[in-house]
Amino acid sequence: MFKAKISITLRQSILDPQGKAIHHALESMEMNDVSEVRIGKFVEMTLNSSTKEQAEQTVEQACKKLLANPVMEDFHFVVTQI
Amino acid sequence: MFKAKISITLRQSILDPQGKAIHHALESMEMNDVSEVRIGKFVEMTLNSSTKEQAEQTVEQACKKLLANPVMEDFHFVVTQI
Numbered sequence: 001m002f003k004a005k006i007s008i009t010l011r012q013s014i015l016d017p018q019g020k021a022i023h024h025a026l027e028s029m030e031m032n033d034v035s036e037v038r039i040g041k042f043v044e045m046t047l048n049s050s051t052k053e054q055a056e057q058t059v060e061q062a063c064k065k066l067l068a069n070p071v072m073e074d075f076h077f078v079v080t081q082i
Numbered sequence: 083m084f085k086a087k088i089s090i091t092l093r094q095s096i097l098d099p100q101g102k103a104i105h106h107a108l109e110s111m112e113m114n115d116v117s118e119v120r121i122g123k124f125v126e127m128t129l130n131s132s133t134k135e136q137a138e139q140t141v142e143q144a145c146k147k148l149l150a151n152p153v154m155e156d157f158h159f160v161v162t163q164i
Contacts, residue, residue, distance in 0.1 A: 001117075007089070007124045022125070025148055031140050033131040035083075040124035042089045043104070049115040058113050066107055 002047045002055040006077040008068045009040035043067060046082075055079050084129045084137040088159040090150045091122035125149060128164075137161050 010016050019037040026034050045062070049055035056079050068075040092098050101119040108116050127144070131137035138161050150157040 005089070007087070009124065009126060019125075022148065026144055029147060031144055033129050033136065033140055034127055034144070035130050036126075036128040038126045040126065042091065042122035042124035043101075044091060044120045044122065045116055046118040047115050048117050054115065058115050062108055062113055062116070065111060066104065 001082050002049055002052060002079050003082045004043075004045040004047060004055065004059045004077050004079045006043040006045065006059060006063060006067065006075060007040055008043070008063070008073050008075045010038060011072055011074055014072050040073075041067070047079075052079055052081065083164050084131055084134060084161050085164045086125075086127040086129060086137065086141045086159050086161045088125040088127065088141060088145060088149065088157060089122055090125070090145070090155050090157045092120060093154055093156055096154050122155075123149070129161075134161055134163065 016038045018039045023034060023037040047055045047058060049058060059077050059079060063075040098120045100121045105119040129137045129140060131140060141159050141161060145157040
């Protein structure tokens with residue numbers, strides 16, 4: 001069994017109003033050492049692949065074909081055996 | 083400058099219909115080695131705190147007071163110097 005932790009983030013050139021709103025909220029709560037906030041998605045996937053390579057391939061395909069929008073988003077993932 | 087990567091996930095006991103929907107979509111795309119999908123939020127925060135300890139404290143407060151719902155969600159974060 002493998003566990004994949006996938007983070008999907010907006011590309012740096014894309015504006016992130018949700019992140020801006022959270023940044024303003026943190027400032028109004030007097031957390032002034034925050035200089036930028038950006039929001040993304042986090043996906044935890046459990047896989048019963050036979051090898052780590054196969055699990056990584058499935059996760060990569062899932063990200064490319066379904067989870068991430070390749071025009072606006074980047075994705076990173078880590079697969080670990082559990 | 084510090085960068086915090088925060089992942090906010092639903093607790094294991096909470097149902098995740100969005101994750102279930104993605105799981106079904108992956109199955110219909112013939113990715114049959116996926117056995118569970120759970121969706122969370124990912125927050126990237128840039129901080130200009132003076133020490134790593136202070137940055138970690140700010141991130142922890144931000145998660146507890148604003149980003150995560152303590153009844154339904156867990157959060158994990160990693161702070162690195164950039």
